[in-house]
Structure formats: C-alpha cells, structure tokens
Amino acid sequence: MKNYITKIHGYMPVVIIIAIIVFGFAIYDIRERLVRTENMIAHLDEEVDEAGTGVKRLLKRSGGAVIQGNPQRSVPIVGVRESEFDFGVIEKKDGIVSTTFVIKNEGEGALNIKSSDITTSCGCTKAQVDKEEALTDESIVLTVFFDPNFHEEPQGRFFRSVFVPTNDSDNSEIEFKIFVEIKS
Secondary structure: OHHHHHHHHHHHHHHHHHHHHHHHHHHHHHHHHHHHHHHHHHHHHHHHHHHHHHHHHHHHOOOOOOOOOOOOOOOOOEEEOOOEEEEEEEEHHHOOEEEEEEEEEOOOOOEEOOHHHOEEOOOOEEEEEOOOEEOOOOEEEEEEEEOOOOOOOOOOOEEEEEEEEEEEOOEEEEEEEEEEEEEO
C-alpha cells in the first residue's frame, strides 16, 4: 500500500501540469468566446443605431405632397440612371472607398435636396451632395463614402443604403445602394 501511495505522489506534478494546461486552454477558449461576444454586441449596437436612423427617416418623410392650385405649375422631376453600385471585393487596408451618383432634374421647377436630410442605413456609410438645388436639366452629384474599418462588417457580400429626400412629389425619397465584400 505504501508503494502505491508513493507512486501516486510521484505522479502529482504531472497531474498538476496537465490540470494547468487544461485550465489554460479553458481560459483561452473563454477569452475567445468573450471577444466574439463583444464583437456581436458591438454589431448589434450598430444595428440598433441603423434602426433608429430608419425610424427618424420615416418620421421625416413627407408622404407624397399633393400640388394644389394651378395644375400648370412648374414641378421638379427626379431622373436617376443608376441607383446601385458594386464595389466588388475591397481590402480593409485600402481604407475608405467612394462612388458618385447623378440626380438630374428633368422637370420645370427647381429640384431641392438638403444635405442635412440625407440619411444612411449604417454609420460606416456617409453621403454628400455637391449642391442642394438643380434647375431644369441640371444635375446634383451625390458622393457616397464607405469605410470598411468603421466597425466589424458581415462576412460575404452585403449592401448599405443612402436615402435622399427630394421635393419631387412623386419621388419624395430616392434610395441608393452600394454593394461590397471586404477582404481582411
């Protein structure tokens, strides 16, 4: 019996080392899970911000105003040839990418777009116009910027939207989409 106990005591350092290694792997696994959970929470926080932006956008929407008075009155008419752009696969290290869309006034009245009223579906996407008014046959250039480093993005191809309110009663809001896939 005494030899048996001596053998067990002889294995104790090995058992302790194995226990420390197993415990270390468990801690590493827990840390990795915590990092993934933190990233998911950050992304969900961004989704909540996106939802809030959507609600604000809907509350601002005029709902299609009816022109009263003289039916011959001059009105703006929005003309957009392209409302989507695909960046394809981009690399995070290359930073912010941008593209432009042209919004043409094909009507007789002045087309107005207020920069401060433009919203996006996500904080990683920004947009600006080169001017806020276009007369007949003039155009407004919308520049859309996408920052792949703003936060953790979804895997694979995805899109972001830009919402541009106008004073065209038939097109009170135009949606532009950018598509992208990020390579780490």
